[in-house]
Amino acid sequence: MTLHCGGVTRALEHDPERAGWWSGEAEASDGTRYGFTLDGGPVLPDPRSRRQPDGPDGLSAVVDHGRYAWRAAWQGRALPGAVLYELHVGTYTPEGTLDAAAERLGHLVELGVTHVELMPVCPFPGWHGWGYEGVSLWAVHEPYGGPEALKRFVDRAHGLGLGVVLDVVHNHLGPSGNYLPAFGPYFTETHHTPWGAAVNLDAPGSDEVRAFLVGSALAWLRDYRIDGLRLDAVHALRDTRAYHFLEELSTAVDGLAAELGRPLFLIAESDLNDPRIVTPRTEHGLGLHAQWNDDFHHALHTTLTGESQGYYGDFAREPFAALAKTLTGGFFHDGTYSNFRGRHHGRPLNRTEVAAHRLLGYAQTHDQVGNRAQGDRLSAALSSGHLACAAALTLTGPFTPMLFMGEEWAAGTPWQFFTDHTDPELAEAVRLGRRREFAAHGWAKEDVPDPQDPATWERSCLDWSEPEREPHARVLAWYRRLIVLRKEQADLTDPDLADIKVAYDEEARWLAFRRGDVRVAVNLGKEPAAIPLGTRRARVLAAWEPVEAPGPDGLLHVPGESCVVLTQE
Structure with a gap:
């Protein structure tokens, strides 16, 4: 093995203390370019390269991390809350x-x-x-x-x-x-993944x-x-x-x-x-x-959209029941039969031992948006009211909430699958593979964006003029309000899954849940819903549409495609 560093070439020697390793020294400083030659082949970048100034195929460069003068005094921020x-x-x-x-x-x-x-x-x-x-x-x-x-x-x-x-x-x-x-047994044919040979974690050489x-x-x-x-x-x-x-x-x-x-x-x-x-x-x-926690996403997505293709099929039969199960148990598939997989799947969480914040809940992610044929967000198909309901379920639910960029203002831009492969054969394989994948689901090839077309990336960039205008501004204000409530109401960060109570009506399309003194009700139906809240003394904390507190009958009247958060007095 030969080291090429800063214009100097040096042969490396076997390290007598570590089998399979080669060692040597050369003068270098921040920015010095270097690479390695193995058995007379081309100069390759360092597997542990800290910088690749000319891309993955170019020479590596030395990085002196001590040169950066950190300004922020930071004590860290933990995940709970x-x-x-x-x-x-x-x-x-x-x-x-x-x-x-x-x-x-x-x-x-x-x-x-x-x-x-x-x-x-x-x-x-x-x-x-x-x-x-x-x-x-x-x-x-x-x-x-x-x-x-x-x-x-x-x-x-x-x-x-x-x-x-x-x-x-x-x-x-x-x-x-x-x-x-080229540098060692980093991959193994012992196991295979969707990307080919697996990373070697258990075969010979896997320690390194x-x-x-x-x-x-x-x-x-x-x-x-x-x-x-x-x-x-x-x-x-x-x-x-x-x-x-x-x-x-x-x-x-x-x-x-x-x-x-x-x-x-x-x-x-x-x-x-x-x-x-x-x-x-x-x-x-x-x-x-x-x-x-993809189960929460799948249940929520199916409840909102009615979609039943692919893995959504397991959640589509009774979507409100599926959503209720994830809100109280974390997983929907906890040993149940999955039609999508053709087998039983999962294992129950111990709700008294696993804190709710250990599961992340979300309505959208890069995967769930970008892996759709056209990269369409929920905002492309749902009303603002339904988007508000999705936000309420995510941000007041038991899990650590996660948002996908632009979701908070119902971004009108899609987020599509885009690449910039420099290898023409790989670029064409990705393009054809993408279109073949969705052709199996009835998509015409011209309706599936070309990943290599720069316009696909351009369409996916956020439009920062949107948050200032309607209907985006109203959705953004709703997200901000819900996050404030999450910080103000201690019950909304309670880690106890076992304490959550849920009620729902599949036909009327409403769901309500209780977390301590906080009540959350969402009505996904087009018509107003009378939801039995279980309390006669409650104060409205936030509502997508104007809502009166429950009357003597304990019923909460929620407009169609709307939601409300209350606290028990």
Whole structure:
């Protein structure tokens, strides 16, 4: 193996203390370019590169993290009581950079969210993309601004009181620009995932692969002062070892939190419905701090839209019952039969032991919007009243709420699937694959946006003139009001799932639930609904349409496509 560093070429030597490792030294400073040659091949970037100035295929560059002068004094912000906001750097602003996104953080402060969750920022081919095809798991996409821009973003967020969560992808890399297989057994044919050979977590050589991934995770939390990580599709992390990779990672993160003296957390994306993911290690769980709860999303989406295709089919038979079950039990599939999967799925949560904030609830995410054929948001099909009901269920429900950028003002822009692959064959394969996928569901190819067309990315950028005009301004004011209530009413952050009581009427299309002294009622029907609230003395805290408090009969009269939040006097 040969090191090429700053114009100097040096042969590396076997490290006698670590089998499979090569070592050597060369003079370098911040910005010095370097790479490696293996067995006389081309010069490749460093697998642990901190910067890729010319993209995934170029030389690596040294980053001296000590050069950045942090301004914000930050003690951290824990997950309980949080309201998260998922943000894609490349479409949050027309400029598509971290610095431009940082200039818009004041909007999030006014909205009332506590943490901004960045979609992946690791380098990927081209300029525009979702970020889930990243490589160089220690580096920052150069078109976003590179490492210094991420530090400036985090610094500004912390100065405004916002925590920062970063979406990281450990379950696959590339494929374009992925040189890891040249450096060692980073992937294994022992297991396969939707992206091909699995990341090697349990086959020979996996000790070093696990250390590589754990080291990358800790680097984001330490070097960039990130507060938490969202782990993409952990169900694709195939690991048969007794000491599961997720347990090893959570142990390392908790250790770093103790060392730094500030809270750090891990949020899993998982479709396993396995409570062990968020069960503490002391209770034989994997010790992650939270996970996305797609069951809540699917039940809510089906109740709002009536859609029944794909996985929505499991929730569509009795959508209000499904929604009620998730609000009180967390998972809908808790060992029940799933027609979509053709088998039983999930396991029950212990509601008295698993705090509600360990599940994230949301009406929209990048996945649930962008993986639709045309990337249409709920605002493309639903009335403002229905959008208000979705917000009420998300922001007053038991789970840690998460919003998807633009949702808070019912953005009129779609969020579509876009790529900028520099490999023509890969670009064409992605284009054809996307159209083939939706052709199976009746979509004409001309109606499925071309991921490689720059217009697809442009359509997906937020329009920042919308929040100032109707009907967007009214929806934005509603979101702000609900987030204020979540902070003012202690019952709305009560972690006890077992204390939630729900009533509903499938035919009349209304649902109401109680959390301590707070009552929330939503009427998705077109006609007014008389909802038995169970109390005669209640005060209206917020209502989408004017509503009177319940009369002597205890009935709450809610207009069609409207919602109300009350407190018992």
